[in-house]
Amino acid sequence: MALFSGLSEKLNHIFSKLKSRGKLTELEIKQAMREIRIALLEADVNFGVVKDFIARVSEKAVGEQILKSLTPGQQVVKLVNDQLIELMGSTNSKLEVSSKPPTVIMLCGLQGAGKTTMCGKLSQYLIKQGKKPLLVGCDIYRPAAINQLKIVGKSVNTEVYERGTQKPAKTAVEAIDVANSKGYDTVIIDTAGRLHIDEALMDELKEIKKATSPTEILLTVDAMTGQDAVTVATTFNEQLDITGVILTKLDGDTRGGAALSIKAVTGKPIKFCGIGEKSGDLEPFYPDRMASRILGMGDVLTLIEKAQSAVSEEEMKKMEKKFREASFTLDDFLVQFESLKKMGNMSDLIGMIPGLGNLKLSEKDIDEARMEKFKAIIHSMTKQERDKPEIIKSSRRKRIADGSGTTIQDVNQLLKQFDQTKELMKRMKNGSFNMKGGKRKFPF
Amino acid sequence: MGLFAKIKAGLKKTKDVIAYKLNKLFTGGALDDDFYDELEYILLSSDVGAATTERILTELRDVVDEKLLRDRADVKEELKRIMVDILDENPAPEYEYPLVIMVSGVNGVGKTTAMGKLAKKFKKEGKSVLLVAADTFRAAAADQLSVWAERAGVRIVKQAEGADPGSVVFDALTSAKAKGDDVILVDTAGRLHNKKNLMDELGKISRIIRREMPEAMYLNYIVLDATTGQNALSQVDIFNEAVDVDGIILTKLDGTAKGGVVLAVAGDLEVPVVYIGVGEGIDDLEEFDSVSFVNAIFE
Numbered sequence: 001m002a003l004f005s006g007l008s009e010k011l012n013h014i015f016s017k018l019k020s021r022g023k024l025t026e027l028e029i030k031q032a033m034r035e036i037r038i039a040l041l042e043a044d045v046n047f048g049v050v051k052d053f054i055a056r057v058s059e060k061a062v063g064e065q066i067l068k069s070l071t072p073g074q075q076v077v078k079l080v081n082d083q084l085i086e087l088m089g090s091t092n093s094k095l096e097v098s099s100k101p102p103t104v105i106m107l108c109g110l111q112g113a114g115k116t117t118m119c120g121k122l123s124q125y126l127i128k129q130g131k132k133p134l135l136v137g138c139d140i141y142r143p144a145a146i147n148q149l150k151i152v153g154k155s156v157n158t159e160v161y162e163r164g165t166q167k168p169a170k171t172a173v174e175a176i177d178v179a180n181s182k183g184y185d186t187v188i189i190d191t192a193g194r195l196h197i198d199e200a201l202m203d204e205l206k207e208i209k210k211a212t213s214p215t216e217i218l219l220t221v222d223a224m225t226g227q228d229a230v231t232v233a234t235t236f237n238e239q240l241d242i243t244g245v246i247l248t249k250l251d252g253d254t255r256g257g258a259a260l261s262i263k264a265v266t267g268k269p270i271k272f273c274g275i276g277e278k279s280g281d282l283e284p285f286y287p288d289r290m291a292s293r294i295l296g297m298g299d300v301l302t303l304i305e306k307a308q309s310a311v312s313e314e315e316m317k318k319m320e321k322k323f324r325e326a327s328f329t330l331d332d333f334l335v336q337f338e339s340l341k342k343m344g345n346m347s348d349l350i351g352m353i354p355g356l357g358n359l360k361l362s363e364k365d366i367d368e369a370r371m372e373k374f375k376a377i378i379h380s381m382t383k384q385e386r387d388k389p390e391i392i393k394s395s396r397r398k399r400i401a402d403g404s405g406t407t408i409q410d411v412n413q414l415l416k417q418f419d420q421t422k423e424l425m426k427r428m429k430n431g432s433f434n435m436k437g438g439k440r441k442f443p444f
Numbered sequence: 445m446g447l448f449a450k451i452k453a454g455l456k457k458t459k460d461v462i463a464y465k466l467n468k469l470f471t472g473g474a475l476d477d478d479f480y481d482e483l484e485y486i487l488l489s490s491d492v493g494a495a496t497t498e499r500i501l502t503e504l505r506d507v508v509d510e511k512l513l514r515d516r517a518d519v520k521e522e523l524k525r526i527m528v529d530i531l532d533e534n535p536a537p538e539y540e541y542p543l544v545i546m547v548s549g550v551n552g553v554g555k556t557t558a559m560g561k562l563a564k565k566f567k568k569e570g571k572s573v574l575l576v577a578a579d580t581f582r583a584a585a586a587d588q589l590s591v592w593a594e595r596a597g598v599r600i601v602k603q604a605e606g607a608d609p610g611s612v613v614f615d616a617l618t619s620a621k622a623k624g625d626d627v628i629l630v631d632t633a634g635r636l637h638n639k640k641n642l643m644d645e646l647g648k649i650s651r652i653i654r655r656e657m658p659e660a661m662y663l664n665y666i667v668l669d670a671t672t673g674q675n676a677l678s679q680v681d682i683f684n685e686a687v688d689v690d691g692i693i694l695t696k697l698d699g700t701a702k703g704g705v706v707l708a709v710a711g712d713l714e715v716p717v718v719y720i721g722v723g724e725g726i727d728d729l730e731e732f733d734s735v736s737f738v739n740a741i742f743e
Contacts, residue, residue: 041494044673047485111696111724112552112669116583141724143591144584151583151605195699222552226491226673228701249551252636254675277551277581 013073024072029061032076043294045257046230049264057083077295084291088263088270095126095271096243098215102134102179103186104172106212108205108240109220110232111193114248114274116145118220119190120152121274121282126186127156134184136175137162138208139192149190156279159184168192169207176212189214196235205240217242218271221258223250229258230265237266247285248274259290328422330386334378337371373406374414380404389415460512475508475519483523490704490741493674496711500526524738530707531734534716537690541571541626542660544617544653548646548687549667550679551634554695556585558667558721559631560592561729567596571626576616577602578609578649579633589631595726599625609633609645610652617656628660637682650687663690665718670696670703680709694732695721702741 033054040050061079097103105122107115119135126133135153137160139145146162153160161175172189179187189208194201209217219233219242236242245262250273259270270285378386380403385392392400392415394408401408480501487497504523513519545562547555559575566573575593577600579585586602593600601616613630620628632649635642653662664687668676683689694703697720706717717732 038494041488042674044491044675047488110671110699112554114552142588144587147587148582148584155583195696197700222669222671224550224669224672224675226671226701226705227489228491228671228699231700232671249636251638252550252675253638253678254673257673 024061024064024076026062028072029058029076032061032073033058036076036080039295040257040260043255043257043296044224044226044229044261045294046227046261046264049230049261052264053083053087053260081291081295084260084294085287088260088287088290095122096215101185102176103216104176104189104212104214105186105216105218106189106191106205106208106214107218107220107246108191108236108242109193110195110222111142113193113220113222115139115193115220116148116152116190117277118246118248118272118274118282119149119188120156120158120279122188122272123153123158124156124279125272125282126188127158131186132184133158133186133188134175134179134182135160136172136187136189138168138171138189140165140168141192145190145192152279168204169211172208172212187212196232196239202235202239209240214243216244218244218246219262219268220246220248221262223247223256223258223273224252224254225258227261229261233262233266237268242266242268244269244271246270246272246274250283251275251281255294255296256290257294259285260294330378330381330389330418333418333421334375334386337375373404373410374417376404377401377406377411377414389418475514475516479516479519480505483520486742487704490702491673492704493677493708496708499711500530500707520742524735524742527707527738527741528734530711531717531737533710534714536716536718536732537661537663540661542620542628542657543626544628544630544657544660544662545665546630546632546650546653546663546687547665547667547693548632548683549634550636550669551582553634553667553669553672554721555579555634555667556588556592556631557724558693558695558719558729559589559629560596561721561726562629562719563592563598563627564596564726565729566627566629567598572624573598573627573629574616574620574623574625575600576613576628576630578612578616578630580605580607580609580612581633585631585633592726599623610648613649613652614656617653621657628657637679643682643686646683647686664688665691665693666715667693667695668703668706668709670694671699671701672705674705674708676705677708677712680713680715684713684715689715691716691718693717693719693721693729697740698722698728703737704741 036057037050037054040053041047045053057080060083061076064075064079095103095105107118107122109115116139123133123135135149135158137146137149139149146160146164149162150160161171161178163171163174168191172187175187175189178184189212191205191208192201194205196202217240219236221229221233225232233245245266245268247256247259247270250256262268263270270290273283273285275281275283377400380400381392385396385400392411397408397411401411404411483504484497484501487500488494492500500523503526504519507513507522507526508519511522513522547559547562549555556579563573563575573596575589575596575598577586577589579589580603583605586605590600590602599619601612601619603612603615609632616628616630619625630649630653632646633642635646637643650664653660664683666680666683666689668679672679680689680692692706692709692715694706694717697703703720709715710717717734717737720730720732720737722728722730
């Protein structure tokens with residue numbers, strides 16, 4: 001398991017053996033970079049890109065002052081993280097608009113990257129911005145692809161223009177005429193998935209490009225792609241001079257090193273990320289989040305944002321005070337459950353927490369059904385019991401189990417977890433909280 | 445062997461060892477760090493992954509020392525042998541009929557296409573095949589499978605979009621039993637392995653198959669896209685937990701990706717690769733052959 005804490009710990013181990021005095025030395029950097037290299041390779045960053053990246057970071061790192069607030073290990077991770085962010089560019093999720101409408105957006109990519117699904121998402125995104133998009137079905141090869149696009153279009157209230165298996169370039173040109181006459185300001189062209197080495201099909205894309213002069217040519221790439229991402233992106237870019245990249249399936253648990261590889265070899269911005277199967281599941285690309293994800297640090301920022309939107313500031317303050325005073329009761333535990341639920345699917349959240357990214361979903365610790373059970377149990381307690389759980393002895397346990405339709409074992413389990421959470425809070429308060437390699441049980 | 449011959453053989457061995465060690469010491473042999481770096485590059489750029497690559501190369505170095513190899517070509521052959529051994533460790537299942545194969549995997553790996561090809565393959569062998577469109581989620585997935593059913597000349601059972609996949613499978617099995625089909629191929633919706641409820645759904649379909657056709661041989665194949673990197677490990681691991689994966693169909697090997705991650709999968713998770721997809725045509729599905737697969741990595 002390559003985790004942030006894991007990586008950081010490994011690096012700290014290296015540095016503890018070599019007594020650092022104020023500055024990082026070349027030897028230390030070299031050893032540290034070995035670990036970084038493995039972390040990046042396991043995240044599917046391309047071999048060549050890793051090599052260049054390591055050289056670049058090493059150069060920066062030598063002679064770097066060690067900050068007082070960080071351990072040398074953390075400092076190297078921070079340096080690597082900063083460099084990753086810099087390399088992946090700034091947030092740039094704007095779609096260019098043509099001065100002469102309609103704006104033509106063309107999606108291309110390998111089979112199964114998620115182009116058709118992405119068409120629907122882009123459509124919805126544009127509609128929200130007050131645009132009027134038209135979808136064009138130019139995938140004339142995959143069985144039922146146009147049908148799929150029609151269903152996708154319907155779900156986001158967007159018209160689909162298609163002419164069956166007619167030559168794609170011709171269909172695309174006709175679609176632009178339709179857009180002009182019917183007042184659509186954006187035309188999104190869905191093309192067939194193709195291999196970058198399939199010359200005939202790459203020529204077809206060039207024809208579509210020539211016939212429609214798209215403002216945006218977006219390469220759609222599966223975030224789980226491995227080393228080959230570089231070859232694919234380079235070829236598409238050489239042939240079509242793409243304007244940007246869309247990463248799909250980022251809702252999986254992939255570390256997504258392909259993002260770095262593609263940016264490094266094409267220099268083109270990553271504009272959007274697909275993060276689910278619903279038409280609203282489209283996000284701008286955040287280089288900082290991607291950097292921590294590639295390093296296995298989890299998507300902490302997203303988690304924090306989600307937490308912020310789910311829990312009101314007032315609730316937060318109240319909770320914080322309880323944390324400080326360690327006067328946490330079962331009622332508070334209940335509130336915690338509720339806000340966690342508001343934050344979204346538990347399993348999605350777990351993936352964002354550093355150190356827990358690779359936890360198996362089947363682990364009972366994060367079972368949502370169990371959370372429901374716990375809630376029922378707390379609801380079956382008296383006010384007094386909730387405030388002072390230590391008074392809950394065997395007869396009370398039985399009554400609570402009966403009242404909540406659960407078993408005494410369930411009640412015991414809840415009380416145990418509550419104790420653990422309290423214990424954890426005490427430790428957080430004392431500043432000694434340390435997630436070791438993700439093995440710590442999650443406190444609910 | 446006489447005593448003298450034994451001593452001679454022993455001496456020769458010692459001589460070889462000394463020669464080997466000297467060679468290694470002074471020249472690094474033909475096997476200097478650059479050579480190993482080159483091998484490492486080949487493995488890493490094929491998506492074998494850092495950890496598995498390191499493991500394979502460590503084993504290689506041991507074997508090289510043990511067999512006193514000095515020639516680069518020999519070492520390369522040895523490396524290939526190690527890789528083939530890893531891939532062959534778990535053999536592909538031998539079919540018995542009636543046979544139910546459920547195919548699952550993450551989105552966009554080519555499940556439906558692989559289904560069409562499999563249907564054709566069994567049909568060619570003279571089996572009576574039923575395709576089951578249990579992907580009721582993705583828009584037009586059943587339509588897509590219908591086209592393949594037509595191309596392969598086999599029957600298909602499907603329901604309206606959004607139907608319960610469990611009920612589609614139930615219907616299909618009832619129909620298969622009535623008609624006495626030999627092979628039932630179940631296409632499922634693509635799902636990311638970290639979506640627990642979707643994985644649970646897969647488990648449910650699996651239970652229905654076991655319950656309704658206990659007499660049939662039931663296999664679960666996961667479809668992996670050859671362009672996928674190290675995430676494939678996580679995919680197989682978690683699908684395996686949900687439904688006991690019996691084999692891998694590795695698709696899209698007609699591109700430039702080598703699919704080397706299956707070495708990590710085969711090594712760590714003991715799941716064999718059964719078929720490979722090499723194109724979009726209905727006959728572009730081949731039985732997996734570890735030797736040519738490994739050779740392709742070194743091409």
